[in-house]
Amino acid sequence: MIKVSVIVPVYNCENYLSEMLDSILNQSMKEIEVICVDDGSTDGSAQILKEYADKDARVTVLTQENAGAGIARNAGIKIAQGKYLSILDSDDWFEPDMLEKAYQKCEQDRADLCVFRSDRFDADTMQHEDMPETIKREYLPGQVPFTPQDISHCAFQIFIGWSWDKLYRRDLVADSGIQFQGLRTTNDAFFVFLMNLQAEKITIVDEVLAHHRADLTGSLSATRERSWDCCFKAVSAIRQELKKRGRYEQVERSFINWALNFLLWNVYSIHSADIKEKLICSMRETYFKELEFEKYPKEYFYDPHEYEEYQTISRLGRLGSQTDTNGEENPAFAQSRLVIRSKVMMQGIKYVIQEHKQNIPLMVKMAFMNMDRQTVRSSLGMLWTYIHDIIYILVFVAFRLLMAGNGNVMGMNSTVYMITGMIPWFFINDVLSQGSMAIRSNKGIVQSIRFPVTVLPTIEVFSIFLKRIFSFAMLFVVVTAFGYLRYFNPVIFVYYIICALALAAAMNLVISAFVAVSDDFRQLYDAILRVLIYTMPILWDFSNVRSIWINVLLRINPMVYVVKGFRDAFVLGPTQDIAYTAYFWVCVVLIFMAGSYVQDRLKKYYADFV
């Protein structure tokens, strides 16, 4: 006769499966059958199961399309023949005398259900941790065995809502018509709690007989986040079933307390802030109402802290005590998503501005050091930068003179036209190429010294600007040589210097962060950079472009505003219209906001990612 049918749903757990199966097949009790239900595993689990089935006649393997552990367990129960059912999980393992002890206890006490203790095993630390909550001593009635009536005030508290630390009489399960739910997660609570009440006699073995592998990070919690509403589906189904069976009033208080505790536990254990918020909103909007929480007074709840949490959620739509993983307070439900987003944004902006404010002397010092750093190896030092520029400009001037003669562009000498565009471009280009490496190239600092990382991009912009002051001087020389100096307007000049710095600093916040964490982005960005100069009015003039659309398209780039501006300062006087000016500053502010958000979000992780 088969004394115990062991049911095991198996889903992608090749790492633990053998250990688990061995610990069942080596049980001191031999009169067992093991029904493994392969829930559509895609790893080597199926192979392992097959090997065991071939080796040991007591092992039966069922296979189904992936449908969740609940459905798999039901399928196993359906074909089970043993007197008792042991419904286990594939990543746990068991003391060799587990089945024997539980079986004997059931027989001896003529019980329908036997519960034993289990502990938690942490694979990282190799430590066993007690789980006193598997059988809560304070709720145990004086005598064992006991009936569900003896524990009606704590039917949902005394044991945990999983099945693998329990042994069920199979007849009882079959007669009751109670099955596991087909949910992705929390598919066992329905079965377990209803069976607790269905049993006529319950007994316990007060010993640790099973070992539960501590939550393997990632695998299960990810599923739980996707199916965040499963917890309530289980709660709600249990409630309906209890009502249907006329047992709700009897266990109402225990159930309500469990439901609150369980929902809160789900909220706490979810990492993702969005899903957390969704769950909290649902609790406030529907769950609490459906469970008629408002009719229970404060004393009705076992745990005053949980009661307070419930009050906070239903009043404010947020948690009272817990903060989410980022340490940001969970925002009140009443706020729309947009408000939440912009709040996060404001936080970032505040953070970045504050960090800059606190480190001004350091920034100045480092800007000079950076400048020095780049040139320390060469004997000509900084001069090389300008020699590059001069050669670059001379080549273009020579090219123009040879090919097109000394023509006019927009009524000015073409050389002057070009150089007034070229010099600010050199600055922007330096920021975009060399400045964008601000964080990446300072890896050593980021990884070994406590340092306000968000000021690094700004330092770089500033030091590039210092380096470029000479280029602006060069610009004066050329402009004077061509006799255009009388048009020079210092006010406009200073204004566009400010524009250039603001745009460069804002852009570098975003770009340096992206470049620091993603090599793909750096490559893509390099490619864009090469093309950029040709989309700006530096070597040619936009007025030649007939299509108004292309003209608008080219102007979308706010750098165009700066390049044109310098030409205004030196030759043309103020020509840019207010609309484009407004557009430019809106761009700067938006880019700065995006940059602050990115920097704020990444600040915790730079040392890990860079």
Added chain:
Amino acid sequence: MEKAIIVKNLSKNFYFFKQDFRILQWLFTKKGYEKERQVLKDISFEVEKGEIVGLIGVNGAGKSTMMKLIAGITYPSSGEVEVNGKVGSLINLSAGFHPDYTGRKNIYYKGTIMGMSKTEIDGIIDEICDFVDLGDYFDQPLRMYSSGMSARLGFALAVYSRPEILLIDEVLAVGDKNFQKKSRQKVVEMFQQKKSVIFSSHSDELIRQFCSRVVYLRGGRIVFDGDVEEGLLKYNDDLRGKK
């Protein structure tokens, strides 16, 4: 007694990405990482002023991450680290120097980045020069240095920057025998000045010599916190057990 370091319910998660590009997705949506690994789990402990605590555990137990969190180089995912006093970290000693600068200039460079003023550095530069004992090399660019030499420079800067809390990560084996002796002496000297120290090492002998207490990390959790001998015994038992 005043506390130098208070660590409360500290956890640190690392995110792993299949491609770097996914980080950008994650930045905006918080999704896209391949897996999340908790390297420190709910750690709490305190270090008194003047206490010397040994941190032991196998590679990957979370010691270095712990040090980096205390040094403020990286941030906790949840929980808090409170540090009272200036931290000197002997982690990654040669990082943060510039290869084209001379040893001397690098002291100014990294010192400035660490937040020291020029006069402060002026005050210690001669002592550092004596201590590192690099001779002519001190005024040569760092790229000429051997790795031991630049680590010596890093060690010197960290200890002479007058920290009140010192984090020492496996670095007492820096340099040649002479320098090792000197650096140990220097550390002992700091111990005598009642600085708080967290000291991580795989050498039982060093732990015994220096520490008044050990914290044993395994798999990101504290499994022992207390008496040195008892902790080492537990640690060594575990090591043997694993083999």
